[in-house]
Amino acid sequence: MTYEEFKRRFDVSREALCREILAANRDAIRIKKENTVVKNLAKIVEATLKISNRLGFQAMSMRTLSREAGLSMGGLYAYFAGKQEIMDMLRRQLESTVSRVFAQCLKDAMPPGVQLQTAIETHLHLSEAMRGWFYFAYMETKQMNRREREGAMAAELNTEKIFVDILKAGQQTADFCPRDPYLTAGVIKAVLQDWYLKRWKYARRNITVDQYAAFAVDWVETFVREPCSGADT
Amino acid sequence: MTYEEFKRRFDVSREALCREILAANRDAIRIKKENTVVKNLAKIVEATLKISNRLGFQAMSMRTLSREAGLSMGGLYAYFAGKQEIMDMLRRQLESTVSRVFAQCLKDAMPPGVQLQTAIETHLHLSEAMRGWFYFAYMETKQMNRREREGAMAAELNTEKIFVDILKAGQQTADFCPRDPYLTAGVIKAVLQDWYLKRWKYARRNITVDQYAAFAVDWVETFVREPCSGADT
């Protein structure tokens, strides 16, 4: 799948995501008119990601946020209980979107090689479409309260587990050579994350997400298919 | 080289590093007695890394830092002009240490395959010995002022260039197959960085740095030596 096809198939526009945020937080939000909420949530989300990803979430003051979002301080607080709540909303929405899209893309019937390629492409496409969200979640994880942080660590291990399961399945069918599936999945994730963590570098070099995906798939396939030389963990 | 050998060969203890920080900032530090300075710098550095890496540099207040370091608020300011200066000192010291160690480990006379392995191992060993510094520099880069941030980006590209040069040299001697050296170096860096960014994960699984290094070398070697199948960038 190319990135263009991905975008046609999945709606991850800010509006669609904010509509889901509203649905998930209906009782915490004091404003009643749905269109107003979605419109303002979109402004809040955009401003939060923009400021946080440049300076860090801690460094973003509610005053700065209100100015950037075009709402007053008092107005902001109609949409969440406190600053921390903004971060939690964003993280929860990202997690739910990721798991939904993966569930729709990966089918058990696919052979392991196809699954591997699909999972890599899907992750890259998602993180390209929701770059700000991914970067935010990655960088701000450590500032979460304990419960949320454990959720984020679980999410990390969860995505990893998708790859671990594919690798194990491929080894059983002898599509892949036996190699530690946890270490392999770990480096695959590292390569996928580099795409949104170092976006400036790839933009500067005019690498598209499809080019990066092709390279990543080639790299991973080469490794999992090549007979092991000897000592690995 | 194993990690034990690395540690015997290079002194990257906090004391040695703080002695270098002192040398580099002699006129900015108001205290004269060298031993006092080194001892207190060590406490400040340790406390800064500890708190920042848990909560973020922004979230670390000077009060918290003074309590953790065992110095008073006023006392702290004898060692730097402001909070921002602490971050700059740490980043500069890390950069200087990294470039010194790499210069000592990599020799032009080595064949490309050996250089590649050495560079991977050196990076992992360094980041293992100075885990807190690497993590700090990575996570707090975006909060730096413009000049420092550009320095950090240059440092990132610099380390990458080490690998790019090795890969190009190896392709010329036909040790390695032709593949985009920039993309290849990029994913190698991503894998190396994962070691210190996800330390908790590897600790939980009892993976040692030597095991990770062996795996990373195997992975990279497999890719650069395997003839290309076809389409890559």
Next chain:
DNA sequence: GTCTATATACGGATAGAC
């Protein structure tokens, strides 16, 4: 060389007008 006490500014959050 280090501490206590304080100046000054800015943070998150809310009450109540419109």
Next chain:
DNA sequence: GTCTATCCGTATATAGAC
């Protein structure tokens, strides 16, 4: 549904005692 005005805690930084 949104804004203005304000509360109060905490931030960085410094002055001056010891």
